Each structure stands twice: as C-alpha cells, then as structure tokens.
Amino acid sequence: MNNALADSWFMTVRHLRNLFRQPAWIAISLIQPVVWLLLYGALFRRIVEIPGFGASSYIDFLTPGIVVMTCLFSAGWSGMGLIDDLDRGVVDRFLVSPASRGSLIAGRLIQGAMVGVIQAVIIIVLGLAIGATYPGGIAGLTALTVCAVLLGTAIGALSNGVALLSRREETMIAVSNFVLLPMTFLSSVFMAQALMPQWMQDVAQYNPVNWAVQAGRAALAANGDWGIVFSRMGYLVVFTVVCTWLATRAFRVYQRSI
Amino acid sequence: MDNAIEARGLVKTYRGDVRALDGVSLVAETGTVFGLLGPNGAGKSTTVKILTTLSRPNAGEARVAGYDVVREAAKVRLAIGCVAQKSGLDPAATGRENLMLQGRVYGMRGRELKGRAQELLERFGLDAAADRTVRTYSGGMQRKLDVAVGLMHRPQVLFLDEPTTGLDPEARVDMWSEIARLSGEEGLTILLTTHYLDEADRLARRLAIVDQGRVVAEGAPDELKAELRGDAIVVELEEQPHDGEVTRVLAHIADLHDVAVEARTLRARAESGAHMVPTVLAALESAGVAVASVGVSRPSLDDVYLRYAGKAFCEDDAEVKR
Numbered sequence: 117m118n119n120a121l122a123d124s125w126f127m128t129v130r131h132l133r134n135l136f137r138q139p140a141w142i143a144i145s146l147i148q149p150v151v152w153l154l155l156y157g158a159l160f161r162r163i164v165e166i167p168g169f170g171a172s173s174y175i176d177f178l179t180p181g182i183v184v185m186t187c188l189f190s191a192g193w194s195g196m197g198l199i200d201d202l203d204r205g206v207v208d209r210f211l212v213s214p215a216s217r218g219s220l221i222a223g224r225l226i227q228g229a230m231v232g233v234i235q236a237v238i239i240i241v242l243g244l245a246i247g248a249t250y251p252g253g254i255a256g257l258t259a260l261t262v263c264a265v266l267l268g269t270a271i272g273a274l275s276n277g278v279a280l281l282s283r284r285e286e287t288m289i290a291v292s293n294f295v296l297l298p299m300t301f302l303s304s305v306f307m308a309q310a311l312m313p314q315w316m317q318d319v320a321q322y323n324p325v326n327w328a329v330q331a332g333r334a335a336l337a338a339n340g341d342w343g344i345v346f347s348r349m350g351y352l353v354v355f356t357v358v359c360t361w362l363a364t365r366a367f368r369v370y371q372r373s374i
Numbered sequence: 375m376d377n378a379i380e381a382r383g384l385v386k387t388y389r390g391d392v393r394a395l396d397g398v399s400l401v402a403e404t405g406t407v408f409g410l411l412g413p414n415g416a417g418k419s420t421t422v423k424i425l426t427t428l429s430r431p432n433a434g435e436a437r438v439a440g441y442d443v444v445r446e447a448a449k450v451r452l453a454i455g456c457v458a459q460k461s462g463l464d465p466a467a468t469g470r471e472n473l474m475l476q477g478r479v480y481g482m483r484g485r486e487l488k489g490r491a492q493e494l495l496e497r498f499g500l501d502a503a504a505d506r507t508v509r510t511y512s513g514g515m516q517r518k519l520d521v522a523v524g525l526m527h528r529p530q531v532l533f534l535d536e537p538t539t540g541l542d543p544e545a546r547v548d549m550w551s552e553i554a555r556l557s558g559e560e561g562l563t564i565l566l567t568t569h570y571l572d573e574a575d576r577l578a579r580r581l582a583i584v585d586q587g588r589v590v591a592e593g594a595p596d597e598l599k600a601e602l603r604g605d606a607i608v609v610e611l612e613e614q615p616h617d618g619e620v621t622r623v624l625a626h627i628a629d630l631h632d633v634a635v636e637a638r639t640l641r642a643r644a645e646s647g648a649h650m651v652p653t654v655l656a657a658l659e660s661a662g663v664a665v666a667s668v669g670v671s672r673p674s675l676d677d678v679y680l681r682y683a684g685k686a687f688c689e690d691d692a693e694v695k696r
C-alpha cells in the first residue's frame with residue numbers, strides 16, 4: 117500500500133513535469149477558460165432577464181459552470197497521454213517492473229486533480245475580476261472545487277479506460293467530442309435548469325456534470341442549500357468510484373491483450 | 375541456481391487464433407548470453423514478454439532467476455531488467471529523469487539512486503546529454519539509454535529484445551562490447567533476441583532458432599555449425615531452371631547433399647566444397663544449365679538457419695526494409 121502511494125506520487129510528478137514543459141499547453145489551458153467566461157458571459161448576459169431564470173447576474177451564474185466545464189474538458193482528454201505511453205511501450209516498461217499497477221492510472225488522475233484545482237482557482241479569481249460575487253465564501257468555493265475535481269477524476273478515469281480499450285487517438289478524439297459537449301449542454305452550465313425543455317431537464321437530472329454545477333451553485337449562494345451540495349457530492353463520489361472501477365477493468369483487458 | 379532461465383512448452387495464442395508460440399522450451403545457464411534468433415513474427419518478443427511477466431502463457435511454464443513467471447511474478451520482476459523492442463522511454467523527460475524514475479519504482483532512494491544514475495550515464499557516454507529531454511536523442515543514444523534504464527536496479531537477468539536493430543555499425547560494436555562486458559565481468563545472465571546471425575554467433579554461448587512459434591534448432595553456435603558437416607556451395611544460375619530440373623541433374627552425384635533451389639540460386643553441401651565444385655559445374659553444363667557464379671563457404675549460422683527454417687535469413691531482413 118505504501119508502495120502504491122509512493123509510486124502514484126512518482127507518476128504524478130512525472131506527468132506534472134511533462135505538462136509544465138509544454139508552454140503551448142499552459143497558454144491554451146489558461147486562455148480557454150478566459151475565453152469561455154468572457155465570450156459566454158457577453159453572449160448570454162441578458163439571459164438573466166428572462167422571467168424565471170432565478171439569478172440576477174449572469175457572471176455569478178456562469179462562473180461555477182465554467183469551473184466545472186473546464187475540469188470536464190481537461191479530464192476528457194486525459195487518455196491521450198496514456199495512448200502515447202502505450203504506443204511507446206512506457207506502460208509495458210512499468211508493467212515488467214515492481215511499480216504498482218494502480219499507480220499507472222492513479223498518477224494521471226492525481227495530476228488531473230491538481231491541475232483541476234489550479235484551473236478552478238484561476239477561473240474563480242478571473243470571475244472576481246470581471247464582477248462575479250461568491251456569497252458562499254471560502255466554504256462555497258471549496259465545495260465547488262471539490263465537486264469539479266471529483267467530476268474530473270471520474271471522467272479522467274473513463275477517458276483512460278477508453279484509451280486502454282481503443283489504443284487509438286482517433287477513437288479517443290471521436291469519443292471525447294461525442295460525449296463532452298452534449299454533457300455540457302445537457303446540464304445547467306449555461307442555462308437555468310427551469311428554462312430547459314422538459315426532456316432536457318429529465319436527462320440533466322442524471323448528468324454528473326449537472327450534479328457538479330448544482331452543488332457548486334448551491335454552495336456559492338448566499339443561503340445555500342447544503343442538502344443539495346452534499347447529496348450531489350455523494351452522487352459524484354459514487355460515480356467516481358464506478359468510473360475508477362471501470363478503468364481498472366479496462367486495464368485488465370489491456371494486460372490480457374499483450 | 376544453474377539455470378537463470380528455464381522455459382518448458384510455452385504456448386501463447388492471441389485472439390483470432392494467432393498461435394504466436396507453439397511449445398517453446400529453452401534453458402539459459404546463469405552468467406551466460408543466450409541468443410534467440412528468428413525471422414519477423416517468429417515469436418521472439420512473445421517469448422520475452424512471457425519470461426518478463428508482461429504476458430501470461432496459455433500453456434507451459436517458465437522459471438526466471440529461480441521463480442515461476444506466473445505464480446511468483448513479483449519476485450521475478452525484482453530480479454530482471456528488460457529492454458523491450460519498443461523503447462519505453464519517456465521522450466518528454468531527460469535521460470537522467472528516466473533513470474531516476476526507473477530506480478524509484480524499484481525502491482531506490484537518495485544517494486544510491488543519484489549515484490547509480492550518474493554511473494550509468496557515464497558508462498554509456500550519455501553524461502553530456504543527461505539533462506536534455508530524450509526527444510532530442512539520436513536513435514543510438516536512445517537505445518543506450520534503454521539499456522541503462524534496464525540496468526538501473528542491478529538486475530541478475532537481463533532481457534534485450536533486438537538491442538542493436540537500427541544502430542549504425544559503430545554503435546552496434548559498442549553495444550556488443552557492453553553486452554559482452556555485462557555477462558563477463560558482472561556475471562549477468564542475458565537473453566538476447568536478434569535478426570543478426572553474426573551478433574548471435576559472436577555474443578551467445580548458446581542459441582535457439584525459432585520459427586513460427588517453435589524452436590527449430592538449439593545449441594552452441596559451433597555445435598550447430600558442426601552439425602551441418604561440410605561446406606556450403608552456392609551457385610547462381612543465369613536463368614531460373616524448370617521445376618526439379620537441377621535437382622534431377624545433381625541427384626546422382628555422390629557426397630553432395632541438401633540440394634535446394636530457390637529462384638536462380640542453387641545451394642548444396644559437400645564434405646569438401648572445393649573438390650565438389652568442378653563435378654557440379656560439369657553436371658550442370660552437360661544438362662545445359664548456364665552458371666553465373668559459384669561460391670564455396672565454411673558453414674555459417676546462415677546455413678544453420680537455412681537448414682532449419684528452410685529459407686535464407688537475409689531475405690527475411692529484406693522484407694523488413696521494404
């Protein structure tokens with residue numbers, strides 16, 4: 117167990133280091149949430165005037181949504197690096213070593229979680245700069261970040277699972293494109309749930325992206341409903357456990373195929 | 375433990391009924407280099423994958439460093455180093471970082487870890503490039519680093535899957551002397567796979583030729599060559615002969631054996647090649663078969679391969695390049 121933790125940490129360090137050696141990646145992942153925040157913020161600014169929207173400032177409404185969306189998208193592409201490792205024989209090299217098998221996936225998930233926290237903080241600060249308010253305070257912001265990171269961990273596990281099963285970048289790109297945007301639009305990231313078509317509301321109820329957004333918004337509200345926060349967080353924990361289990365199954369399938 | 379590697383009846387099938395291994399057995403004595411030779415797809419890498427615990431055999435069993443590769447995989451892993459056919463290096467990390475991470479997963483820490491990484495970087499002439507990312511390394515440098523990574527935790531048994539493929543002649547000679555040194559001075563047992571017969575001939579105490587998942591010949595290089603008894607005669611014909619024509623013409627010559635024709639090349643063996651050549655040429659001439667060139671050679675591993683796998687080794691290599 118001790119070994120597994122140490123190995124996971126070594127792998128995490130490796131992934132973080134490699135990430136920070138890609139200036140283009142850093143630039144894009146910093147700029148992308150800014151663009152989303154500014155673009156969607158401006159585009160939908162007057163949406164709050166629709167009766168029944170239930171929020172007075174769209175930036176207040178949007179910021180937690182962008183935090184969740186950013187974690188979702190980063191996590192969705194997490195499997196790409198694994199495909200590269202599989203192609204190069206890096207995974208096989210560690211499989212013939214005593215390295216804990218779990219650490220090969222866990223390292224990527226921990227790295228993803230750490231990057232997720234950094235991205236969340238950046239977006240929160242940026243939101244503040246363009247006028248967002250967070251009545252829920254530090255507790256609310258922490259709850260939002262935890263939910264976004266949980267979602268990211270779950271989706272990251274799925275993404276790695278797809279990478280292990282397909283081992284092809286094309287498949288990975290197709291699956292991510294097919295899944296990520298619909299998951300975003302079938303949630304209340306941009307639009308109040310009450311104003312969505314009924315069938316979308318029904319679907320959104322089971323959408324983990326929506327759980328994270330609902331929990332984040334409730335936690336940031338002035339007199340937030342922490343019942344919602346904790347129940348959604350509970351769903352997300354279960355979802356993360358299920359996704360991680362699926363990823364370990366995919367790992368077995370890969371091991372059997374070599 | 376006399377034999378660092380012992381495999382018996384290894385069978386491996388992949389989905390879509392590919393029978394990659396069909397009962398491979400081999401024994402490598404501790405402290406020696408064992409060569410595994412064979413054409414593309416023969417099953418060399420599959421054998422290495424099973425012996426290094428990466429992949430499980432469908433049947434058969436193997437012990438490496440005294441441990442069963444399936445039941446005691448964890449112990450095997452601690453004892454072995456593996457340089458796979460595919461490099462397995464992290465291109466975004468530096469040479470030193472690759473070594474350090476490898477050492478860490480084997481539980482090395484602190485000064486021991488740093489010292490060992492530095493020692494290997496120096497030994498493989500990589501210290502100048504140690505802190506550059508591996509992406510910037512030449513193919514030869516990467517292969518050296520691969521071997522250094524495999525040696526990081528001082529394994530007892532080292533697996534090298536085609537360590538010299540793609541290296542220029544100079545780098546290959548360097549690698550050869552390193553391999554010879556490892557087994558000689560450091561007492562490592564090394565299992566080496568290769569397409570190059572001269573490499574196996576030079577380095578391996580014993581070798582096995584595998585073809586289509588089976589060991590078709592096994593022994594010391596000299597033993598295998600001695601088994602062939604006699605010289606090889608190779609005649610290049612002007613034109614491709616009709617089926618069976620040449621074999622018929624030569625059938626009555628006593629002491630000429632193993633006659634085989636492949637396209638325009640005729641091969642045969644005789645106790646004394648030099649004495650046999652005039653007889654062969656006369657027989658061909660009287661049958662009206664025009665000859666372009668004739669050669670006689672002492673038995674080489676190429677002939678051994680030819681004898682057991684039934685086709686010339688170099689032709690397989692040509693296929694790879696195409």
Ligand SMILES: Nc1ncnc2c1ncn2[C@@H]1O[C@H](COP(=O)(O)OP(=O)(O)OP(=O)(O)O)[C@@H](O)[C@H]1O
Nearest residue numbers: 373374388392394413414415416417418419420421
């Ligand atoms: N993971 C796999 N899935 C399916 N088939 C495989 C797999 N690995 C190997 N094979 C098949 O098993 C056979 C033996 O392959 P192997 O890689 O062991 O050959 P090799 O002797 O190492 O060849 P080369 O000299 O080209 O490296 C081949 O037919 C190959 O296609």
Ligand SMILES: [Mg+2]
Nearest residue numbers: 418419420459
């Ligand atoms: Mg191979």
